[in-house]
Amino acid sequence: MKVMVIVKATADSEAGRLPTTEEMAAMGRFNDELVKAGVMLDGDGLKPSRHGKRVRFAGKDRTVIDGPFAATDELIAGFWIWQVASMDEAVAWVRRCPNPMPGDSEIEIRPFYEAADFGPAFTDELRAQEDRQREQLQAQKAAREA
Numbered sequence: 001m002k003v004m005v006i007v008k009a010t011a012d013s014e015a016g017r018l019p020t021t022e023e024m025a026a027m028g029r030f031n032d033e034l035v036k037a038g039v040m041l042d043g044d045g046l047k048p049s050r051h052g053k054r055v056r057f058a059g060k061d062r063t064v065i066d067g068p069f070a071a072t073d074e075l076i077a078g079f080w081i082w083q084v085a086s087m088d089e090a091v092a093w094v095r096r097c098p099n100p101m102p103g104d105s106e107i108e109i110r111p112f113y114e115a116a117d118f119g120p121a122f123t124d125e126l127r128a129q130e131d132r133q134r135e136q137l138q139a140q141k142a143a144r145e146a
Contacts, residue, residue, distance in 0.1 A: 009075035026098040043080035
């Protein structure tokens with residue numbers, strides 16, 4: 001099962017407080033464990049929402065809204081993408097995680113949809129299209145890293 005592990009923003013992360021060397025080292029050790037276990041597929045931290053934008057959709061209209069965004073508890077400060085056997089395994093890994101913030105913080109775990117979740121709406125043609133897109137993304141990533 002693939003999950004997104006979401007580090008929720010706090011007042012500190014929205015203020016742009018960067019982690020200390022010790023905090024970065026602790027998270028680096030944790031990330032090493034995730035990589036060695038074959039769990040971590042990707043992950044990164046996000047800048048405060050003042051650096052972001054939102055696009056609101058209303059029918060055919062698109063409205064761009066500049067950050068910062070007020071509801072700090074609904075914002076994301078960082079994420080991982082993990083491949084785990086179950087939600088219980090994801091929870092066990094999160095429980096081992098160093099606190100990503102200097103004070104109280106929260107991490108949310110959300111499973112990705114899998115092809116079977118979409119039933120017959122996800123036709124063979126759509127599945128083939130998605131496979132082609134994933135192959136193209138992998139080729140582009142490999143080209144960037146070369």
